[in-house]
Amino acid sequence: MVRTYKVMLLPNNKQRTKLCECAGVARWAYNWALEQEQISYKNSGKFINDRGLRKKLTQLKQTEEYKWLNNYSNNITKQAIKDACKAFKNFFKGRNKFPKFKSKKRSKQSFYQDTVKIVIKETHIKLEKLTTFKKKNKQKINWIKLVEKGRIPTGKNIKYFNPRVTFDGLNWWLSIGIEIQQEANESLTDGIDLGIKDLAVVSTGQKFKNINKTAKVKKLEKHLKRLQRKLSKKYELNKIQTKGGEYCYRKTKNIKKLEFLVLKTQRRLKNIRHDYIHQITASLVRTKPKYVVMESLNTCGILKNKKLSKSIQEQLFYEFKKQMEYKCAWNNIKFILADRFYPSSKTCSNCGSIKTKLSLSERTFRCNECGYEIDRDLNASINLKNYGNSIA
Template identity: 65%
Template structure:
């Protein structure tokens, strides 16, 4: 099992400039490989393999025009070419859209570091060829300080995989995979019975053992942050309107927007505010999923929600987006794998909300506005709690059908 760790950097000004340059080299190599594939396809030739493109780039480095590439690690360009070829193949297989060229303004700065040459200690990480000089005092530039000490496992027997360095608009991050031994399934005498989890908009999660986890976006703190974020967005938009100039012919209504220093400061403040909102949401989901896994249930059952279909509802799309239901499932998947707990995903068309958890009858006329489930057998229960109990009994439901 490969466990991924993501830790924030604390680079100095020289290291920051070198990191941005490395990200620029990655972007150039990706766009160059994609352009070569497009030209080759227009000429009617076959697909160019990434190994052939790397050989072609090695020859280009020997010319004066592209000699500047020798100042940076060749693993950055190698992996960028490989990524471009993989995305090109995925398009022709029908797995994704046609790959786009990476923009300097819109694309996220990132690059690859060789997993063998990367060195990680409790406080620092050594990246490859940030400083081309071999002098000892210049080699210190390759060692970048980590914000969290001792977060990534270190040692001789530990092997790292796919180290990536990314910039999120505010800070630099290192994400690296560490190979760890898989944990066996927990013994029966140490675990409780299975649980079912019903995800929703009113409450984030309702568990079959009558536990409820509120929607964090309805809290007073989050409402204030979201409103402040909206106000700052409007403020920046008004500043852009004040600093626009008309270009082109009269009647075309084409404008050029000037970004002043005050706008740049406001945009940085906006990014920090959004990062705080997103961090609170992600941390809340981490706390819930961790608490659910720590109870060591025999199994966990969740719904296979059609989130993309739910987003088409104009009245609920924003609330569904803020709940980050896909992130909840993602975290639950890998945490169950760590603890050896079986995660069952119920069928998308399983009527968990319409089935009576007491007698088993199905109420076909149940509406979304009905928040209480009332059955002819006398059961009167919360709608979401009834659905979570039915999800808990889903394995028995499958056995009865089989």
């Protein structure tokens, strides 16, 4: 099985410039491939395969106008063309919408690196052709420092898959896939119930609190609101009326600084929430159960509740499910998703009778048949565990 690692890079100013240039080359090659496909379809009603486009690009590189492409890795343009052709194939198979040209301002900056030419060590990574100079002191630009020491496994027998360098607006990241072996697990089952009061309640009785209620997160949210209000006022002060009578906003250096601070605060909040979910999911998978059962929630339907929509959105239920799913796959644990209409909260975990009505304010489940009393969320998690055992 292939496991993906994502590590933050620490490039210097020269390396940042080179990484931006490489991402620009990948974007140019992708847009060029889309343009060639569209022209070919208009003229002949057929599309060109990626091999034909790469041959065309090789001929372009020999001309004076496109000679600058030789200063960058051939694998960047090669993979960008493959991605463009794949986007067209996905469109015709009904998987995605019609592919669009990548914008310089709005699109995510990223580029591909060859699996053979990439070199990974404990503290640094070597990227291909960041500089064209062959002197040893100039070749140092190719080596970029990693934030986490020894995060990516290294060795002669390790195979790497699809290494990509991306920029998220603040930092540069390397994501790379590595093949791993799976081990057998114990014959245990964990039922996990997600909620708003507590993020997750496990059938073993373990509870994980809602991190959005902590003082740290509340303080950051208040700080973000202040920054956004300040930014909005700055935009209103720099509003200009055009000749046509319409209004447009002039972006000053102070506005750019504020936008960066807003992005930084938003990213920090996102990282705190994601890190908390990573800690929970890792601790659950570490117990090595044979099955993990979760409920398939109708999140879009739940978000229609205006009073609870913000709290539900901040809980990141989909992210929790996604992390549990791939971490279970890594550790050879069977992940079971219970049916959306399975009454896990209304069913008594003691006698199995189902309640007809159960309001959201009832936090303690009381069975009308046997009189059994238990915490509502714990009862749901035990029912999910029983559901998994009955299927397995």
